[in-house]
Amino acid sequence: xxxxxxxxxxxxxxxxxxxxxxxxxxxxxxxxxxxxxxxxxxxxxxxxxxxxxxxxxxxxxxxxxxxxxxxxxxxxxxxxxxxxxxxxxxxxxxxxxxxxxxxxxxxxxxxxxxxxxxxxxxxxxxxxxxxxxxxxxxxxxxxxxxxxxxxxxxxxxxxxxxxxxxxxxxxxxxxxxxxxxxxxxxxxxxxxxxxxxxxxxxxxxxxxxxxxxxxxxxxxxxxxxxxxxxxxxxxxxxxxxxxxxxxxxxxxxxxxxxxxxxxxxxxxxxxxxxxxxxxxxxxxxxxxxxxxxxxxxxxxxxxxxxxxxxxxxxxxxxxxxxxxxxxxxxxxxxxxxxxxxxxxxxxxxxxxxxxxxxxxxxxxxxxxxxxxxxxxxxxxxxxxxxxxxxxxxxxxxxxxxxxxxxxxxxxxxxxxxxxxxxxxxxxxxxxxxxxxxxxxxxxxxxxxxxxxxxxxxxxxxxxxxxxxxxxxxxxxxxxxxxxxxxxxxxxxxxxxxxxxxxxxxxxxxxxxxxxxxxxxxxxxxxxxxxxxxxxxxxxxxxxxxxxxxxxxxxxxxxxxxxxxxxxxxxxxxxxxxxxxxxxxxxxxxxxxxxxxxxxxxxxxxxxxxxxxxxxxxxxxxxxxxxxxxxxxxxxxxxxxxxxxxxxxxx
Amino acid sequence: xxxxxxxxxxxxxxxxxxxxxxxxxxxxxxxxxxxxxxxxxxxxxxxxxxxxxxxxxxxxxxxxxxxxxxxxxxxxxxxx
Numbered sequence: 001x002x003x004x005x006x007x008x009x010x011x012x013x014x015x016x017x018x019x020x021x022x023x024x025x026x027x028x029x030x031x032x033x034x035x036x037x038x039x040x041x042x043x044x045x046x047x048x049x050x051x052x053x054x055x056x057x058x059x060x061x062x063x064x065x066x067x068x069x070x071x072x073x074x075x076x077x078x079x080x081x082x083x084x085x086x087x088x089x090x091x092x093x094x095x096x097x098x099x100x101x102x103x104x105x106x107x108x109x110x111x112x113x114x115x116x117x118x119x120x121x122x123x124x125x126x127x128x129x130x131x132x133x134x135x136x137x138x139x140x141x142x143x144x145x146x147x148x149x150x151x152x153x154x155x156x157x158x159x160x161x162x163x164x165x166x167x168x169x170x171x172x173x174x175x176x177x178x179x180x181x182x183x184x185x186x187x188x189x190x191x192x193x194x195x196x197x198x199x200x201x202x203x204x205x206x207x208x209x210x211x212x213x214x215x216x217x218x219x220x221x222x223x224x225x226x227x228x229x230x231x232x233x234x235x236x237x238x239x240x241x242x243x244x245x246x247x248x249x250x251x252x253x254x255x256x257x258x259x260x261x262x263x264x265x266x267x268x269x270x271x272x273x274x275x276x277x278x279x280x281x282x283x284x285x286x287x288x289x290x291x292x293x294x295x296x297x298x299x300x301x302x303x304x305x306x307x308x309x310x311x312x313x314x315x316x317x318x319x320x321x322x323x324x325x326x327x328x329x330x331x332x333x334x335x336x337x338x339x340x341x342x343x344x345x346x347x348x349x350x351x352x353x354x355x356x357x358x359x360x361x362x363x364x365x366x367x368x369x370x371x372x373x374x375x376x377x378x379x380x381x382x383x384x385x386x387x388x389x390x391x392x393x394x395x396x397x398x399x400x401x402x403x404x405x406x407x408x409x410x411x412x413x414x415x416x417x418x419x420x421x422x423x424x425x426x427x428x429x430x431x432x433x434x435x436x437x438x439x440x441x442x443x444x445x446x447x448x449x450x451x452x453x454x455x456x457x458x459x460x461x462x463x464x465x466x467x468x469x470x471x472x473x474x475x476x477x478x479x480x481x482x483x484x485x486x487x488x489x490x491x492x493x494x495x496x497x498x499x500x501x502x503x504x505x506x507x508x509x510x511x512x513x514x515x516x517x518x519x520x521x522x523x524x525x526x527x528x529x530x531x532x533x534x535x536x537x538x539x540x541x542x543x544x545x546x547x548x549x550x551x552x553x554x555x556x557x558x559x560x561x562x563x564x565x566x567x568x569x570x571x572x573x574x575x576x577x578x579x580x581x582x583x584x585x586x587x588x589x590x591x592x593x594x595x596x597x598x599x600x601x602x603x604x605x606x607x608x609x610x611x612x613x614x615x616x617x618x619x620x621x622x623x624x625x626x627x628x629x630x631x632x633x634x635x636x637x638x639x640x641x642x643x644x645x646x647x648x649x650x
Numbered sequence: 651x652x653x654x655x656x657x658x659x660x661x662x663x664x665x666x667x668x669x670x671x672x673x674x675x676x677x678x679x680x681x682x683x684x685x686x687x688x689x690x691x692x693x694x695x696x697x698x699x700x701x702x703x704x705x706x707x708x709x710x711x712x713x714x715x716x717x718x719x720x721x722x723x724x725x726x727x728x729x730x
Contacts (some may be wrong), residue, residue, distance in 0.1 A: 021671070248693060248712065406668065
């Protein structure tokens with residue numbers, strides 16, 4: 001699975017089906033968004049080789065028409081190689097746009113690496129590239145020697161290194177060109193077997209020593225290492241090296257890894273341009289720990305050692321801590337009450353992350369785009385320096401749509417792979433490590449500060465419409481009973497009265513003709529959220545219903561589900577001749593979220609009891625509740641009046 | 651795999667590789683008929699065919715290909 005994770009760039013969202021048509025049309029479109037940003041946004045998907053080619057063509061067209069590509073920045077890259085570059089160049093050009101770079105490639109003729117590097121009037125030197133990639137592989141190096149001859153093996157290592165150093169010196173002779181050197185991916189064919197690594201003079205032995213020496217010459221220099229050996233080993237050398245593709249077209253590695261290779265190189269160019277990301281914003285529930293703190297409580301969340309789910313989330317915490325140690329600033333954006341969200345940090349003995357590691361701590365019920373904008377402002381950093389990690393695809397897409405500059409990795413279903421996916425995405429690629437990096441975490445005063453929100457980020461309504469939500473209302477039934485009971489006994493946060501009922505009590509409500517009940521399901525373009533809300537209304541008089549239970553899953557918060565639920569209740573109330581709805585808010589230490597629930601929905605406050613319970617009332621005939629953008633299905637209700645219509649659509 | 655299905659999938663591959671929605675794949679189609687079908691695109695085409703149909707071609711099999719008909723037959727002999 002990990003091979004697929006890497007090869008298919010699975011941290012990036014899938015491209016839309018009409019991706020190629022969009023590439024072709026990108027120059028002709030009239031759009032408020034700048035052309036450069038549109039190209040960057042096309043590049044931000046998990047593109048295969050053909051899709052990269054289509055995008056590269058669009059970028060070339062844009063360059064030829066001399067269109068302004070701001071805010072993308074230009075970069076001139078030379079490439080020397082002993083293999084075919086024709087496939088690599090378009091992939092690089094398209095991938096660089098993902099990192100905000102318009103790439104111009106100057107390629108040396110096939111197998112002309114030495115001449116191009118050393119001759120002062122070569123194409124390469126005249127083009128004055130800002131950086132040159134020396135993409136030679138093992139086939140270019142003098143690796144052959146007698147097996148077991150230690151002196152000859154040393155010579156092979158030195159001569160190979162000297163070859164690369166000659167290219168490097170030649171390229172730097174008349175300019176400030178940065179060299180990007182590749183480590184060598186060893187071929188998978190072994191001669192003796194495992195002994196190859198130990199025996200001087202074998203290809204495996206020489207390459208291993210060469211890579212080490214190469215890395216030593218890079219550290220502390222102005223040049224950069226592209227660790228192709230590591231990349232190839234990570235995905236598997238046998239897949240990386242394709243003899244057929246080399247024989248057929250001199251492809252230095254299998255074309256299937258071209259998107260991955262290009263992404264790794266483009267990260268380095270971005271790092272060189274100072275475009276690496278610097279802040280990791282973490283969601284909490286089901287990301288930093290397993291479970292929902294507001295519903296499951298301190299004992300219910302999973303982040304313990306030895307527990308499989310706990311370990312998965314601990315690996316996220318561990319990676320976040322390690323990133324912080326190398327200078328990445330940590331922040332939190334969680335839909336929670338502030339105090340509830342901080343509870344595990346303060347009280348859970350197995351939490352690795354502590355409040356002192358977090359620079360800004362945004363736990364509230366506002367949308368995450370607004371919170372992330374506030375975090376960026378507080379840290380005085382651009383949105384393009386932020387990475388946002390969240391298990392919830394709806395939150396991820398909301399942030400992608402409203403704040404396209406923020407990097408939001410797609411995550412696999414299994415939390416055990418969250419940390420690996422985040423690491424594989426390479427958002428924090430760095431070409432140096434300094435004292436300042438270490439000091440940065442302290443500089444941002446990790447006081448888990450809570451900052452106020454300014455203006456809401458726009459575009460939320462359009463996003464909700466794009467979700468294609470379908471809400472389904474049904475009265476309680478046998479099929480839903482277990483889940484209804486579970487929600488009644490588990491929901492703490494979006495729960496107005498926190499009344500708990502047993503399964504027989506739920507069944508009694510179902511069979512009581514005086515009771516009005518609702519089980520509510522919501523599906524959207526990401527899938528089925530299942531049952532997300534439960535309502536029980538009991539008769540207060542012949543003309544009034546009391547809302548005994550109103551609860552909702554926090555997962556669908558901010559989607560205006562509560563409005564639609566009230567509309568449904570009103571609809572049935574009217575058919576039953578009900579004139580008045582009453583409701584109560586009974587405060588607990590968990591449900592402050594819904595303190596204003598009834599006032600927001602237009603109910604009138606009747607009074608406040610000694611235990612701070614507030615009671616509310618709504619005039620059924622006068623109430624007008626705005627519809628939210630979703631399709632409504634209302635099924636299974638008894639014929640309350642003769643003209644009852646099923647499957648109403650709003 | 652049915653030959654009709656192979657042609658249908660091949661058409662998508664050709665559209666993708668040549669970045670052209672209007673291309674129509676027929677048995678006698680060859681590199682002589684399409685301007686953009688150079689040696690580089692030929693390799694791209696074959697690599698995309700390999701991953702789309704989950705098959706592998708040897709250099710000699712590739713060397714013998716004359717037109718789409720040969721390619722479709724080769725795919726049929728390998729794909730399940």
